[in-house]
Amino acid sequence: QLASCKANDNVLQCIQSGNERIASIFEEMSVVQKLRRAYAKAAQALRVHGEPIASGAQAKGIAGIGSGMAGRIDVILATGELSELEELKRDSDVIALRELRSVHGIGAVRAAELVERGIRSLAHLREAVAKNQVHLDAAQVVGLRHCEEFMKRIPYAEMLEHHQKLEALRLKNNPSLLLTVCGSYRRGRPDCGDIDVLISHPDYTTAKRDANAGGKLLHGFVESLKTSGYVTADLAFGNTKFMGVCRLSGEDRLHRRLDIRCLPKDQYHFGMLYFTGSAALGVKMRLKAIEMGLTLSEYGLENRRTGEKVAANSEKDIFRTLA
Numbered sequence: 001q002l003a004s005c006k007a008n009d010n011v012l013q014c015i016q017s018g019n020e021r022i023a024s025i026f027e028e029m030s031v032v033q034k035l036r037r038a039y040a041k042a043a044q045a046l047r048v049h050g051e052p053i054a055s056g057a058q059a060k061g062i063a064g065i066g067s068g069m070a071g072r073i074d075v076i077l078a079t080g081e082l083s084e085l086e087e088l089k090r091d092s093d094v095i096a097l098r099e100l101r102s103v104h105g106i107g108a109v110r111a112a113e114l115v116e117r118g119i120r121s122l123a124h125l126r127e128a129v130a131k132n133q134v135h136l137d138a139a140q141v142v143g144l145r146h147c148e149e150f151m152k153r154i155p156y157a158e159m160l161e162h163h164q165k166l167e168a169l170r171l172k173n174n175p176s177l178l179l180t181v182c183g184s185y186r187r188g189r190p191d192c193g194d195i196d197v198l199i200s201h202p203d204y205t206t207a208k209r210d211a212n213a214g215g216k217l218l219h220g221f222v223e224s225l226k227t228s229g230y231v232t233a234d235l236a237f238g239n240t241k242f243m244g245v246c247r248l249s250g251e252d253r254l255h256r257r258l259d260i261r262c263l264p265k266d267q268y269h270f271g272m273l274y275f276t277g278s279a280a281l282g283v284k285m286r287l288k289a290i291e292m293g294l295t296l297s298e299y300g301l302e303n304r305r306t307g308e309k310v311a312a313n314s315e316k317d318i319f320r321t322l323a
């Protein structure tokens, strides 16, 4: 009985709105659905129809409303909504969230907040930012500017050019700097998502306790990359890690994501192993270490009980220890 009361309520509301409630639901459907034209036509027909509609059967008499639409009108009259539309909205929310989250620096929470405010696409977000309706932080602004570029993979041939460029800048600015391009490039993948670079210096070790030596090294190197025009923007810049944007010179070059990490020389091989990945291999090796009573990280390998460090002069050393 409660259900039928509720249904009567819905009928009443639909009727009182003079078909507007049903028409607006159909209009929304026309925006998100494949049967666009049928919905738009039905919405329009309902709006100009003088008499309030109290059943699907009644609506079928109106030109532009077929049995499919009549059935949906019965659903709206009974439930107050159209479950098909609610489902479609949920799906399109998922799509909108995914699109917004593709911006570096926009996470799930921020994306949900934006969708809540009706911002459902990158184009829409750009418009809202331009109109000062949405405020993004500096990193998000950079992320949004290059979002489509960052989604494009970097072919191996271009990765070689980045490697050469970094190597040339290293030689020019700080020839004693140690530098390895890691990530998927070092695994020999045919294309890469970004450029992952590990740096260190023979004079920079954990034993020499200059707390900020790594920071100075990283800042000095990144500054030289900026001066040369290779690095074009920052996303995050700490003492051990730089995340930013780079671009090779010349026409038709895309902006690429660049990650640089700086470690003391005695941690270099652990850093290389970590930063080369794959992420899955890293997980496997860290689990193997745990089984052996050791802890493996990008900073080293140590005995969990005694805290004693296991040194390594190459990645091979680390593989051997964990074999």
Ligand code: DCP
Pocket: 182, 183, 184, 185, 191, 192, 193, 194, 195, 196, 274, 275, 276, 277, 278, 279, 282
């Ligand atoms: N890494 C990890 N665990 C993570 C993320 C990263 O161990 N959750 C390590 C392994 C990765 C390396 O850092 O190889 C670099 O991270 P990227 O996200 O740049 O991944 P890849 O370079 O492997 O792949 P892509 O081509 O997508 O950049």
Ligand code: MG
Pocket: 183, 184, 192, 193, 194, 195, 196
């Ligand atoms: Mg990478």
Ligand code: MN
Pocket: 183, 194, 195, 196, 259
């Ligand atoms: Mn990376």
